[in-house]
Amino acid sequence: MSEPAFSTENDPRIGWEAADKPPSRSEAAYRKDATDNDSVIRLRGITKEFERGGERLRVLQSLDFDVARGSFEALMGPSGSGKSTLLNLIAGLDRPTSGSIEIDGQRIDQMNESKLASWRANSVGFVFQSYNLLPVLTAVENVELPLLLTPVAASERRKRAQTALRVVGLEDRMEHFPRQLSGGQEQRVSIARAIVTDPLLIVADEPTGDLDRQSADDILKLLETLNQSLGKTIVMVTHDPAAAERATITRHLDKGRLK
């Protein structure tokens, strides 16, 4: 990556230095790390139930799940298998009915709402299928949005957002509004927004679901780069086998259980 690293002067969390890049590793190595207690994500005995029309629906059943630091994992499975529910639990958007969720040593299932929101702001980058950009904000402002929650000064916020947009190759689209961008470009902005706080973890829910093949390929390449060059741990839900192939590990869920 030829882009300059983020400034580390004011925020030690921002450290996209070339020296930090982990070497490319095999699936076996990541699986080994995950079982050798080097997992950044550790779920134990996770059960998740929903109430639908007066009926209790069990979506995840006694699930154990580990993800090694720096891994790029794809979650696949048929609709209703619990992929998105699992992703929501990992990202701290939902709480399990039972079981524990430990991310980088922190029990997020025990955090209160405000602490959990703060944890998400600092530790998780989100990439959504429909990009979920705010239409009233330009590309650079959308990327800047998560930084509003940090004590970073306005000028530094803007600088970091610009750098993140350069990372995703949109330096010439900074002042464009989402409606002025293609789907692929919107998703790039969304990825820039996900990485601007230099999170520990990136969760992507069907990031290529709304894109044509070429744009999808570009987005997957970008995620791959973020994983390999910047060492970001990525968990991606996808229906697309071609997308799953880009991940280092692919896991299959069916009826709430990992296969």
Place this chain on the structure above:
Amino acid sequence: MTFASLAARNVLRNKVRTVLTIMGVAVAIVTFLLLRTVLSSWTAAADFAAKDRVVTRHKITFVMPLPKRYIDQVRQTPGVKTATYANWFGGRNPNKEDQFFGTFAVDPDTYFVVYDDIAVPEGDLKAFKEDKRGVILGDVLAKSMEWKVGDEITLESGIYAPPADSQWTFTVRGIYTAKSRAVDRSSLLLHWDYMNDSLPEGRRDAIGWVVSRVTDPSQSAGMGVTLDKLFDDQDVQTLSQDEHSFNASFLAGFSAVLKAINFVTLAILLIMTLIMANTIAMGVRERTSEYGTMRAIGFMPKHIVFFVVIEAAVLGLLGGIVGVAIGYPFVERGLGRYLEENMGTLFPFFRVPPLMMVAALGLSVMLGLLASVIPAYLATRIRVTDALRRVV
């Protein structure tokens, strides 16, 4: 980008809806300003009443007269600087019977001393005093009736029959203007003596009320009691009030109308709040997925409340500004002048009080905030995972 600028930017998201809402709020604010100005103009006579004037009238009602000799007793009372008297003449212009104006029979020597907020050119006043059939008119009445100094005019009275085989004819001797808002610029003042001399023997020497100026304005209420005591044992008892109370008691006769205006004002403000609440609620509903995204990336419910509340406040403020920008010149340059010139008796000073404009702006912001309460609450109740599932 800041929290506030992000919140404010949402106001312009749906421009047509925002403009229509702002116009809705603006119309409500214009109506609010008009109704409040009606009230303030109507009560101006009471609000701006002189503090040192005490009005003494018949204890039962001001329609019943007092013996003229009462004025001498009032004048001799310690604490009374000077006093005058007047009668309601009930005159109207037979050529313009639909135009109402106040006509008072007054004592020319003392009336303008007691009512020193009426401005009469010295020459006009002298001419009026010297001519028993002379009258002085307010400038607004003179304009609307197209009467000028020197004109011979004829009036009809619903109370007093004209002199035998004749009519009530007068000569305009002067035009007065106002030094205070309490002065009705569309009244006509005639000589009490001329009226009295023309009446049959049995109806003479009766006055409508006495107006005194007291030496100590802070003792006006006490002076009223003192004056009433003078006549306690006489054939006609009196009720004395400071001018503010007297005017207010006169206005009390219109209390149903005043209450109706207050009620309509409240109804309009309620409608305005509901219009804004509807707009804000629609915006919140449309942005459910965005709020879900923001919550996901770390924004808390309090941030979402902030966005909703600021948007509502900005919407209210913009509506208020547009409303005042339309309402103020409309009254100042159009309606106000028209009403003062054509309905001066009811609205001697029909202008938007400056404080009313500030109140209108404050109110529009406050009601905007009120309108945001339910939508803001609903926005915080959105579950992040449900919101993210919502298709935009």
